[in-house]
Amino acid sequence: MTFRTRLAAAFLPAVLIPLVVFGWGVRRAVSSRLEALFDARADAAIEHVRARVAGTSADLARRLTGVRRAAGADLHLRAALAADSGADYVRDFAGTAMRASGLASLQILGAGGTVVSSGHFRNAYGWAEPRLAAYLAASPESLVLIRVRSAESTFVTLARLDSLRVGDRVYPIVGGISLDSEWMARSAPDPDVTVAFGDSARAGAHILPLPFLTSEDADSLGTVSLAVTQSPQPLAAISGSVDRWLLAGLVAAALTGLALALWLAVRLSRPLADLTARAEALDPGHPEGAFDTVRTDEIGKLAVVLSTMTGRLRDGAEVARRAERRAALGDLARQVNHDIRNGLTPIRNVFRHWTDAASEGPTELARVFAERRGTVESSVAYLHALAGEYARLAVPGVAEPCDLNAAVQGAAQRLAGDEAVTIRVELAEPAPVVRADPLALRRVIDNLASNAREALRNGRGTVTLRTRGGDHVCLQVIDTGAGMSPADLERALAGFHSTKPAGSGLGLTIVRRLVGDAGGALRVDTAPGAGSSFTVEFPRIECVRAAGEKEGDR
Amino acid sequence: MLKKNKGQSVLAALVVAGIFACGRAVTRVSPPAPNHFPANCMAAGTPGAPRDSIRVVEDGPVSSQDAPVPRSGAERIAFGLAYETLVKVDCQGNLMPGLAASWRQGTDAVEFVLRKDAHFWDGAPVLAADVKASWRLADSALAERTSTEGDTLVRIATNGLDPLPSVLAPAAAITKPAPDHGWPIGTGSRWLTTPTSGAGDALLQPTTPGTAPRVTFGPGTDDARDALESHADVVITRDRAALAFAATRPRFAILPMAWTEEYVLIAPDPVAVDRNDLVAAVRVDATAAEHDGCPATESRQTKLSGPHRVAYRRGDPTAEALAARLIGSGALGHGVFAVPLSPVEWDRAVSLGSEWAVIAHRTAGAPCSSSWGPGTPLIAVRSSVVLDRSLLPVRLGGDGAPRLGDAR
Numbered sequence: 001m002t003f004r005t006r007l008a009a010a011f012l013p014a015v016l017i018p019l020v021v022f023g024w025g026v027r028r029a030v031s032s033r034l035e036a037l038f039d040a041r042a043d044a045a046i047e048h049v050r051a052r053v054a055g056t057s058a059d060l061a062r063r064l065t066g067v068r069r070a071a072g073a074d075l076h077l078r079a080a081l082a083a084d085s086g087a088d089y090v091r092d093f094a095g096t097a098m099r100a101s102g103l104a105s106l107q108i109l110g111a112g113g114t115v116v117s118s119g120h121f122r123n124a125y126g127w128a129e130p131r132l133a134a135y136l137a138a139s140p141e142s143l144v145l146i147r148v149r150s151a152e153s154t155f156v157t158l159a160r161l162d163s164l165r166v167g168d169r170v171y172p173i174v175g176g177i178s179l180d181s182e183w184m185a186r187s188a189p190d191p192d193v194t195v196a197f198g199d200s201a202r203a204g205a206h207i208l209p210l211p212f213l214t215s216e217d218a219d220s221l222g223t224v225s226l227a228v229t230q231s232p233q234p235l236a237a238i239s240g241s242v243d244r245w246l247l248a249g250l251v252a253a254a255l256t257g258l259a260l261a262l263w264l265a266v267r268l269s270r271p272l273a274d275l276t277a278r279a280e281a282l283d284p285g286h287p288e289g290a291f292d293t294v295r296t297d298e299i300g301k302l303a304v305v306l307s308t309m310t311g312r313l314r315d316g317a318e319v320a321r322r323a324e325r326r327a328a329l330g331d332l333a334r335q336v337n338h339d340i341r342n343g344l345t346p347i348r349n350v351f352r353h354w355t356d357a358a359s360e361g362p363t364e365l366a367r368v369f370a371e372r373r374g375t376v377e378s379s380v381a382y383l384h385a386l387a388g389e390y391a392r393l394a395v396p397g398v399a400e401p402c403d404l405n406a407a408v409q410g411a412a413q414r415l416a417g418d419e420a421v422t423i424r425v426e427l428a429e430p431a432p433v434v435r436a437d438p439l440a441l442r443r444v445i446d447n448l449a450s451n452a453r454e455a456l457r458n459g460r461g462t463v464t465l466r467t468r469g470g471d472h473v474c475l476q477v478i479d480t481g482a483g484m485s486p487a488d489l490e491r492a493l494a495g496f497h498s499t500k501p502a503g504s505g506l507g508l509t510i511v512r513r514l515v516g517d518a519g520g521a522l523r524v525d526t527a528p529g530a531g532s533s534f535t536v537e538f539p540r541i542e543c544v545r546a547a548g549e550k551e552g553d554r
Numbered sequence: 555m556l557k558k559n560k561g562q563s564v565l566a567a568l569v570v571a572g573i574f575a576c577g578r579a580v581t582r583v584s585p586p587a588p589n590h591f592p593a594n595c596m597a598a599g600t601p602g603a604p605r606d607s608i609r610v611v612e613d614g615p616v617s618s619q620d621a622p623v624p625r626s627g628a629e630r631i632a633f634g635l636a637y638e639t640l641v642k643v644d645c646q647g648n649l650m651p652g653l654a655a656s657w658r659q660g661t662d663a664v665e666f667v668l669r670k671d672a673h674f675w676d677g678a679p680v681l682a683a684d685v686k687a688s689w690r691l692a693d694s695a696l697a698e699r700t701s702t703e704g705d706t707l708v709r710i711a712t713n714g715l716d717p718l719p720s721v722l723a724p725a726a727a728i729t730k731p732a733p734d735h736g737w738p739i740g741t742g743s744r745w746l747t748t749p750t751s752g753a754g755d756a757l758l759q760p761t762t763p764g765t766a767p768r769v770t771f772g773p774g775t776d777d778a779r780d781a782l783e784s785h786a787d788v789v790i791t792r793d794r795a796a797l798a799f800a801a802t803r804p805r806f807a808i809l810p811m812a813w814t815e816e817y818v819l820i821a822p823d824p825v826a827v828d829r830n831d832l833v834a835a836v837r838v839d840a841t842a843a844e845h846d847g848c849p850a851t852e853s854r855q856t857k858l859s860g861p862h863r864v865a866y867r868r869g870d871p872t873a874e875a876l877a878a879r880l881i882g883s884g885a886l887g888h889g890v891f892a893v894p895l896s897p898v899e900w901d902r903a904v905s906l907g908s909e910w911a912v913i914a915h916r917t918a919g920a921p922c923s924s925s926w927g928p929g930t931p932l933i934a935v936r937s938s939v940v941l942d943r944s945l946l947p948v949r950l951g952g953d954g955a956p957r958l959g960d961a962r
Contacts, residue, residue, distance in 0.1 A: 121878065
C-alpha cells in the first residue's frame with residue numbers, strides 16, 4: 001500500500017465518521033421534534049373534534065326546536081295525538097319532520113316511552129324505549145351518542161332531547177344527527193387525520209370519550225370513544241426526506257473527502273517523490289547540491305538531513321578512497337619486493353655457484369663464470385626492465401610475438417642450480433608463438449616455476465615445464481609437491497596467502513592478473529598430496545597472426 | 555255430453571283458482587280476500603259526452619315485454635281489451651264467450667268452436683292452428699294436450715285435469731309474434747302500439763276506427779294525488795292516501811279491482827302475525843290475506859338459511875313496510891334486520907334458498923315458487939281505478955278492471 005493510499009484511507013474515516021455522527025444527531029433531533037409536533041397536532045385535532053361535536057349538538061338543538069315548533073303548530077297532529085286517532089298521520093309525522101329538518105333519526109315518544117312516531121324506523125311504532133328520555137335528560141349538556149336502529153341497520157347518532165306538549169301530555173322528542181363516515185371526514189381538521197369510533201388500544205390514536213347509549217338495550221349509559229388517528233405518512237415522508245438528504249450529504253462528503261485526500265496525498269507525497277528521485281540520481285562523487293531546497297517545513301528539514309547525510313557519506317567515501325589508495329600502495333610495495341626478489345634469487349644462486357667453483361680452482365671458476373654469466377646478465381636486465389616498468393607504473397607493457405619455448409628454456413636455466421630438484425623441460429615443436437609482453441611472460445613463467453620448486457616437499461622433487469602448440473597454445477608447470485586443497489587454492493588465488501614463511505602470497509595473484517592482461521586463462525589442477533599443475537592457455541590465433549605479421553615485417 | 559254456461563258458483567272458484575294457478579299443477583283454492591263487485595259487472599253512472607281519447611296515469615309501465623300477462627293495474631286494463639282467451643269470466647265468475655263462440659265439455663276433452671269473425675289485429679283470421687301455435691309458445695303443456703279439427707274446432711284433452719284454468723290464464727291469450735318484435739298481435743277489439751311521440755308507454759286504439767276512444771297509458775309522479783289534480787281521466791293507484799284523497803273529489807269514481815296480489819312471509823318457523831296490524835302498517839289498499847296464494851299441497855322444499863334477516867325485493871315499498879313492521883313489532887324476534895335484494899340477488903335467493911326469511915310477493919297468474927315451503931299469508935293488495943265519472947258507465951272485467959269505452 002503506497003503512502004498516498006494510506007493517506008487517503010486515513011483521511012476518509014476522518015471525514016466520514018464526524019459526518020455520520022452529525023447526521024445521526026440531526027436525524028434524532030428532527031424525529032424528536034416531529035413527534036412532538038405530531039402529538040401537538042393530535043391534541044389540536046382532538047380539540048377540533050370536541051368543538052365539532054359541540055357544534056353538531058348545538059345544530060341538533062336548533063333543528064329539534066324547529067321540529068317541536070312545527071309539531072306544535074300542526075293542528076292535525078295535535079288533534080290526532082289528543083284524540084289518539086289518525087294513526088297514519090302520527091306515524092308519518094316523524095318521518096316527514098326528520099327529512100324536513102335534515103335529521104338522521106327522530107322519535108316522538110308517548111306514555112311509558114313507547115314510540116309513537118319514528119322517522120328512521122316508521123313501522124317501529126309501539127316499540128318501548130322506557131329509559132331513553134331519562135338518560136338523555138340526565139346527561140350533562142344533553143350530549144349523548146345513541147346507537148339507533150332502523151329496519152335495515154343500526155347507526156350511531158349524536159342525540160338530544162326535546163319535548164312537545166299537547167294539552168297536559170308531554171311527548172319527548174329524540175332527534176339525532178348521524179355520526180357517519182361523512183361526519184367523521186368533515187370533523188377531521190385535515191386530510192391526514194382520521195376520525196372514527198375506536199378504543200384506547202388503537203395504536204397511535206388519541207381518544208375523545210363520549211357518553212353512549214344503545215337504544216335497543218338501554219340498560220345503562222356507557223362510553224364510546226372517538227379515535228383521532230393521524231396518518232404516519234407525512235412523518236415518514238419528512239423522515240425519509242431527512243434520511244435521503246443526510247445520505248446525499250454523506251456521499252457528497254465522502255466523494256469530496258476522497259478527492260481532497262487524493263489531492264493532499266499527491267501534494268504531500270510529491271516532495272518525497274522529488275527527494276527520492278534526487279537520491280536515485282545522486283552522483284556519489286559529486287553529491288553537492290543534490291538535496292538543496294528552499295522549503296522550511298518538515299520536507300525541507302528532511303532535505304537538510306539528507307544533504308548532511310550525503311556530505312557525511314561523501315567524506316566517508318573519501319576516507320575510504322584514501323585507505324584504498326594506501327592499501328594499493330602497500331600491495332604495490334609487496335609486489336615490487338616480490339619481483340625484485342625474483343630477480344635477485346638467480347643472481348644469488350649464480351654467486352653461490354661461483355663461490356663453490358672458486359674453491360675448486362680458477363679453471364673451474366672460469367668455466368662456471370662463463371656458464372652462469374648470462375644468468376646474471378639476464379637477471380640484471382630483468383631487474384632493469386622491472387625498474388623501468390615500475391617507473392612507468394600504470395603504463396602496460398607492449399605485447400609482441402614471443403617464442404614460448406625460449407621463454408620456458410630461460411626460466412629453466414634460472415631455476416637450475418639445485419641438485420635435489422629435477423628440472424624437466426618438454427617443448428612443443430614447432431615452437432609455439434604467443435603475443436604478450438615479454439617481461440610479463442617471464443614474470444608468469446618465473447612465478448609459476450618458482451612456486452613449483454618451493455612447493456616440493458623437503459625441497460626435493462621434479463618440476464616439469466611443458467609447452468604445447470596446435471589449436472590451443474599453452475604452458476604447463478607441474479610439480480610433484482604437496483598439492484593444495486580447494487580452500488588453499490582459493491586463498492592462494494585471492495592473494496596475500498602463502499604456505500611459505502617468507503612468501504609474499506602474491507605469486508598466483510600476479511600470474512592470474514598478467515595472464516588476464518594477455519587475454520589468456522589460468523587453470524589449476526591440484527589436490528593435497530598429488531602435486532599441482534598450472535596451465536596457462538594463450539590465445540594462439542592472434543599470436544600466430546601477430547607473429548606472422550611480425551615476421552612479415554622483419 | 556255438452557253443457558253450455560256451466561254453473562256460476564263453480565266457475566267463480568275456477569276463475570280465482572286460475573288467477574292463482576301454478577305452472578305445474580292446478581288446485582282450486584280460495585281467493586285471498588272476497589271481492590264485492592256489482593252484480594251486473596257494470597260501474598253505474600250518468601253517461602257523459604262521447605270521448606275521442608282517454609288519458610290513463612298508470613300504476614306501472616304498460617310494456618310489450620309483459621304482454622299478454624298483466625303485471626300492473628294498467629296492464630290489466632290494456633291487455634284485457636287487446637288480448638282474448640278462448641273463454642273468459644266476468645266479475646262474478648261467470649264463464650263468458652271469448653275468442654270461442656261456444657264450447658262443450660265431454661268425458662275426455664273440452665271442445666271450443668272459434669268465433670267466425672275472429673281476426674288478428676292485422677286482419678288475418680284466427681284459425682284453430684293459430685290457437686295451438688300461440689299456446690305452443692306460451693304454455694307447451696297445454697299445447698301438447700290440444701288438437702284441432704278444421705279451422706275452428708279446438709279440442710283439449712282433459713287427461714284427468716280440468717283444462718279450463720289453463721285456458722282462462724292470461725298467458726293463454728291467443729297471440730302471434732309481431733314482425734318487429736314489438737307488441738304481440740292479439741285478437742281483441744283494441745290494438746296496442748307504442749306512441750311515436752313519446753307521450754306515454756302505450757296507445758290503445760280500436761281495431762275499427764271510431765268505435766272506441768283512444769286510450770293513452772303514461773306514468774305519473776310518485777304521488778298519485780298529483781295525477782288526480784291534473785287532467786288525467788283515469789288514475790290507477792293502490793296508495794291508500796291517494797284513494798282517500800280521491801274520495802274527497804266528486805269528479806272521480808273509485809273502482810277497486812280484485813285482490814290480485816298478495817304478500818307472504820316465508821320463514822323457517824311459523825310466525826304469529828297480526829295481519830290487521832300489517833294492513834295498517836302499509837300505505838297501500840290492503841286487506842288481511844287468508845291464504846298464501848299457492849296450493850298448500852304443492853311439494854315445495856324449505857331451504858332457508860343464512861343470517862337472521864328478512865329479505866324482500868328492492869323497489870317494493872309494501873314489502874319493505876311489511877318487513878319493517880314485522881321487525882318493529884318484534885314478531886321475528888330480536889336482532890333481525892331487513893335487507894332489500896336487487897332483482898338478480900332476489901332470483902338467486904329464490905333459487906338457492908339462501909335467505910333466512912323472505913317476504914314474497916305474488917301476482918295473480920304468476921307461477922308459484924317451488925323453492926320455498928308454505929308461507930305465512932300476510933296481506934292481499936289490490937289496485938283501484940280512479941276514473942272521471944264522465945267515463946261511466948263502464949263494464950268491469952273478471953278481475954274488476956274497467957273495459958274503458960265499453961259500456962255494453
